């Protein structure tokens with residue numbers, strides 16, 4: 201059984217299109233949506249059964 205651990209020190213940038221796993225490129229599922237908070241982050245989990253890594257995505261919607 202693989203350990204599942206979210207690495208909050210390793211952030212990925214959300215883009216407007218489909219979010220894909222930075223590790224294997226498969227589709228991801230949002231398991232924690234904090235995009236409405238000040239942190240604007242989402243935790244995604246890879247849907248590939250041989251990957252299942254979790255990633256923290258940050259929104260790039262800062263408008264100056």
Ligand SMILES: [Zn+2]
Pocket residue numbers: 221222223224225226246247248251252253
């Ligand atoms: Zn993956």
